[in-house]
Amino acid sequence: MDPECSQLLPALCSVLADPRQPVADDTCLEKLLDWFKTITEAGSSLLLLQENPCLLGLLCHVLKPQDLSPRVLAFSLRLAGMLAAQEDCFQYLQGELLPRLFGEAGPLGGAAWTAPSVRSGWIQGLRSLARHPSALCFLADCGAVDTIFSLQGDSSLFVASAAGQLLVHILGLSLQGAAEGHPGLQTGDWPVCAQKIVSHIEESLRSAATPQITQALNVLTTTFGHCHNPWTQVLWVRLSPLVACLLEKDPVPAAHSLVDLLLSVARSSVLSSSSCGLWETLAQTLSHLSPTQAGPLALGILKLQECPQALRAQAFAVLLQPLTCVLEATAQAPGLLDSLDGTGGASVTVDTLLPSKAACVGLLCRTLAHLELLQPLPQRPSPWPQAPLLGATVTILRLCSGLATPTSDAGGHLCAFLVGCVRVQRAALDFLGTLSQGTGPRELVTRVFAVLLEYLTSPDSSPTVLKKAFQATFRWLQSSPETPGCSDLDPHAQLFLRELLPVLPKRLCSPCWEVRDSGLEFLTQMIGHWGGQAGFRRALLASEVPELTEQLLRDPESYVRASAVAAMGQLSSQGLRVTPASPEHPGGRQKSLLAELLRILSTDSEGFPRRAVMHVFTQWLRDGHADVAGDTERFVARVLQVASQDLDWEVRAQGLELALVFLEQTLGRPSSHCPYAVTPPVAAPPSPLAQALRPLCRVQLFEFAFRALFDCDRPVAQKSCDLLLFLRAQTASYSGPQGSGSVPEVASVEAALQRWQAGDQGQPLGYLEPEVVVAVLRSMDLEGLRGVLAESSDRVEKSPQSLLQDMLATVGALGEDEADCY
């Protein structure tokens, strides 16, 4: 601890110990604890106590009966636990202080115990303290374990959860020495503390009260999740019959916690590899739980790396049940999924599985989400029933939109439940998109495109559903096979596209901005992917889409303008912008897009469109877009000029990105992987470099970069610093005038830069000669600046000294009014 802090600490301790003083807020106390944690982790806690007796004073003081704030009491408990984590310090404190803090004589019996923060502090203190065998004896002596048992049912969820975790920690600690050396040791031979906890868990599992069972299951879940020592197997062997007994109850109590436990056990390498009846229990659980409860368990089982095939089949059948129901209820290919039904039992009907609207919607959404998670995994069931899944998903989507015409009563009920249900539509479209990764029979793929088109066309599709429909459509188009011999879309996809493109203009004209935005995003993706393909180009140019997109550059909604900018950038890059046929204005309107984007960059009141413009310009420069290639210097100069005045730091940062692209194009790409890495000077002839730098000077790139270097937003300054370092490395071989003082112009630039750094950026630098730039770059301490910028801006405020001062200043203990204000 530095001397300044040591000096401030006694005052702080006396402030904390004084019940009349207003106590600093929780955040300050948390920061203080963080600081103590750093100190105790780095050095001796005992030494810390000895050097700062005020800490011991504080801990002793809080024990006196007084009206102390609960948060200070909680803080003290946590601090004591943190200090006692080291065994020597524990011994030092054990005599009187620790039993009084954590024993029954402490806050445990007092009025302060009613505050959840104190109970939480007590648990956390013990959690820190329990690091060594001596601590275990202490816990046993002071009767803490029984208190922890009771805190498992605490009214505060935080306290209850921490109590459970503390039990797990104590169990692990008590078995650390004892059972590790003797893997075969039975629970009867375990240390007393461990036995006590195990008995408590057993008792809870036998209880008729669901909360107690939940607590026991949660403790076990954490245990098996965190600890993979051999003793966990002994524990499971002992407790698994009790867990299995839970399955005999109807309904199964604490089903969610039970599922968590079983999955935790199944994931444990120690347990899953042994033959301790785990798989049988899992199979039994799958068949006992309700479909809603069994879903997460089935997913968990299917995600396991190692698992018996029969169990996987059973789990998959459970997961697929709702979709099987849908297919059967709508009389579509009944029995398609039968082969997967490992249970071989009676098929579940809609009435039992999907009895009400809420149950139906909830279960279908969960099932679709589970399958979506499962689909990309390598361990997903094989063979993957792609076709039935596609069929079921399409059917669900058709039921949701009222398109399906079920003939059975069950189908009618399903239809009534699902019509217009946005939640199911979203889940089904997400899953449908995921299914695009696989193939399907042609007839089904046609149905997929038909239902997607239906959703994209329907006026009833909500904006979020429409967005998902666009995303799924793009994924399906992406996955559709390309025509052999050419890279164009396959004829079916092209046919679909021909039907889709007339829909898009309507979406781009929607009064709902989210719809316009999704439409534009979809368009941008499509052009990015198929912009070069003849079929797509023809269809797009024949539609009104390009013209409408251009009009949306003036949309009242900034997000739409930003998306329109991106889309127009793509359209223009791919030469898909509608140009007038008039020979008098060759490229006239092309130019006007550049002007329009520049207008947005300089006048748009919102940041998103301006950022989008900068991205488009950077891309254009990178790709050598025709508008840019004509007069690149003029383009870069104008963009940098506008960007430098932008109030949005991301626009300025993007300006630096554009400057870097220009720099690379002018000087050549950096050789290292990192574009900003300082590379050793490359031997280059002096005069070509000066020539190469001249365009950079002409576009006033340096003025832009220097301004950015002193930018009030750190990311901009950092980016600029990296760019200038790269540039300096590139110019290291330059043999122009050496030393910054040799040219008077250099001095004037340096003086101007100093003024800029001081905050006065009024005066421009004007045109700079390459020699001056190189000299200035050499004279600047860019590495130093980079170091400063790398530090967080609140490094001063975050120092412990500042923290202590702040806390003292809050109560006026510093005797002055200059509190840090931020």
Next chain:
Amino acid sequence: MLDCGLDMTSTLNFLPLPLVQSPRLSNLPGWSLKDGNAFLDKELKECSGHVFVDSVPEFCLPETELIDLSTVDVILISNYHCMMALPYITEHTGFTGTVYATEPTVQIGRLLMEELVNFIERVPKAQSASLWKNKDIQRLLPSPLKDAVEVSTWRRCYTMQEVNSALSKIQLVGYSQKIELFGAVQVTPLSSGYALGSSNWIIQSHYEKVSYVSGSSLLTTHPQPMDQASLKNSDVLVLTGLTQIPTANPDGMVGEFCSNLALTVRNGGNVLVPCYPSGVIYDLLECLYQYIDSAGLSNIPFYFISPVANSSLEFSQIFAEWLCHNKQTKVYLPEPPFPHAELIQTNKLKHYPSLHGDFSSDFRQPCVVFTGHPSLRFGDVVHFMELWGKSSLNTVIFTEPDFSYLEALAPYQPLAMKCIYCPIDTRLNFIQVSKLLKEVQPLHVVCPEQYTQPPPAQSHRMDLMIDCQPPAMSYRRAEVLALPFKRRYEKIEIMPELADSLVPMEIKPGISLATVSAVLHTKDNKHVLQPPPRPTQPTGGKKRKRASDDIPDCKVLKPLLSGSIPVEQFVQALEKHGFSDIKVEDTAKGHIVLLQEAETLIQIEEDSTHIICDNDEMLRVRLRDLVLKFLQKF
């Protein structure tokens, strides 16, 4: 009578009434029977395979045969669309009752009627076809003429004079105002959220409550929101006026409307919106107000053509108290509640009484025209259909759900212009009804039969029907339904001086009784207990006898008894009074105490006690007095 709407779908069987001579319509071939008989060719014309009556359009009136409308005392109007048949009823049926409606309903209803009369009267048609209505001839006609019902009752449009006379019989009411009807029931209009001044009605007595829910909306549009809370505790809820297009979500339709409008105009085409002069048009104009800038349509003119366009736009701005909260608050700023004021001010929206006059000089294309009538059979819309129908650049967008757009378009075939069907019906859909019924929980729901089963074309859509418990009672045309409640109680008022004289006696904690001797006075279904007349004092003089003296003197009443007789104590009391050989038997209703020696029987039941003894009055009185000791008297 609840509402009196006019079925205008009958007009779809008629040829449109063009504002200017239409060579196409006037040159349509006459229709002849299969055997070539052409005696109907003056009355019926054929257009693209459909047959139309070439005559002044006629309307189908409300049912008049089931009930003598002259006996109707009161008509309650829900909204301006549901009063269009009023002149037929008030002027031609002997109706002498009162009509109740809110002020906006009457004012806008007047505008709708005025527009209708104007549309029809300004293009007088000499010909009136009646031959085809002959039943023998009608069955020879092709559908839909063949299937048209009650054609003999179809009538021409009323006149303005009849409209004014009908409207003069309306009594204006405000929301939540209680109107006493003959002392029998109280009726109260409640906001229904569908249109300006639209109402649901509560009809209640002191002990029964019937709610009449007509066109109602839970969507946030311009009118005051629907008052649901007041519908609670109804014995019967009569439900009607649900959305006609349950599968079309109004939000989606508005989106469709805007997109199609923008696309047409951008391509240089014109948009025609056949509509009523009030209602959804206000919401459409508001949507367009927000939309036109984003869609780059700021320079496109919007025309609203109706004989009542000006009145409609201005009326909407002055009914502040009938508007939704947001619009009401604007009035205090002060700003016009509807943004169409700004559209008019900035010349983006122009309105004209007809396409003659100023409109023809201001008219510029491409443009958007809102005009009536949505049936496309009369009004300025007929002219625009003829004018723009030939170009595929133009679009007609149907927003009113009252007419089948395909039938409306039938006499304009072949048609090149695009047709978009975006019915915007903000009335309750079945999901909203289910929620409403769950919230309001009426004991019984009564509704048209059509609401209790899915639409015939979508029989699998179980969601498109009313789902409530107990199942709704349905009715069909001309069916008489007895509402499922009986009037069991009446409320009786008691005069203060009579109440003063009562001496209640507590017979149980919290329950006191008092005997009342009074005269029950009943008038106009009100019952009042008045103090009884004082007994006549023997005057001895020669005063004239007054009418009240005729009332017979009230007898001195015996006290009323209450309480129960504890059998064991009663037996003990009997023994104490010298009775012996007492036997008690339990019966289903109570006990029988048998005094064997005295050959007497005392039957003690919950609400009666009988002493049966043979002609021994003394004994009976003794026993009675013993019984009375256990009872309270008052």
